[in-house]
Amino acid sequence: MVHAIRIHETGGPEVLSWDEVNVGSPSEGEILVRHTAIGLNYIDTYLRTGVRPLPMPSILGLEAAGIVEEVGEGVNHLSVGDRIGYADMPAGAYSEARVMPAKIAVKLPDGVNDQVAAASMLKGMTAQFLIRQTFRVEPGMTVLLHAAAGGVGLIASQWLNHLGATVIGTVGSKEKADLAKAHGVHHTINYQTEDFVERVNEITGGEGVPVVYDGVGKDTFYNSMKCLSPLGMLVCFGAASGATDPLNIIDLSTYGSIYVTRPVLFHYTASRPALESCANDLFSVIGSGAVKIEIHQTYPLENTAQAHRDLEARKTTGSTVLLP
């Protein structure tokens, strides 16, 4: 038996229950991994509240690092003792150990320790697909990134800066603005006190930006469209403030023949070559020092409810790791 954070019903952080669960043994295509560090992500709150439904009861968590303890039949790319990381469905990372599909795990390179992997695989591979695949940012572009001091935000800020882009980042406080600036954001906008459409207009001399990365959702979605230059792309990749209002397709023409997309990491890493390429790109910017992964908060796994409260209250910055 091991301990895990499980939900038996959807709801607030109080439904996160510290349970003893049976781990079992790996079947064909599976591994048993003992976790050393677990990542906290905003999507975990969608799973907890039922925005993204799970069968009950379910262990939450999509991102972790650990050591392979057993390998099932037909698993050729991993061996007992390997240090691995992963970021994908099925949920189950909020546990001391678990049995999981081997195909979503990658071996961690020496330069990426377990806590860094748990702090960066989901958020960093998200940054990778957003800025290298969904809309490929080129040097000299000016881009708008919402929640620039958050988990995805601080990684994407550094990576965009490294690519030679001018980064405009929105943040919810003065402290977060300072943090975003220290991580590569050139222009910060406090969207709690300033009109970000006006500010983007000023900064770009009325041109707008070719791409907006919006993980905030409801509160920013429509105004994000107004920040785009003609033929620009709104990449709506999350909804921290709530689900967006329905899109009226005529607005795509109103704002300049723009594009709107709602991409998901797991679709970009669905095949093994795609996963390895995305993870290797992330490990390479971490290894070169272009992107530094800082862990700003840690919580004992048993206290995950507090971590969820802090994340939803906008009290966290950068990455958060849960320690089993």
Ligand SMILES: NC(=O)c1ccc[n+]([C@@H]2O[C@H](COP(=O)([O-])OP(=O)(O)OC[C@H]3O[C@@H](n4cnc5c(N)ncnc54)[C@H](OP(=O)(O)O)[C@@H]3O)[C@@H](O)[C@H]2O)c1
């Ligand atoms: N599509 C994908 O595949 C994918 C993958 C990973 C993450 N995501 C999405 O990316 C976004 C960021 O994820 P993350 O884990 O890195 O979280 P995070 O950015 O660390 O936390 C969310 C941030 O959103 C901002 N925010 C704005 N309005 C908010 C509100 N009403 N309530 C709570 N927060 C609000 C807050 O920053 P300020 O205080 O600065 O506003 C907060 O810190 C989330 O929407 C997540 O779902 C999507």
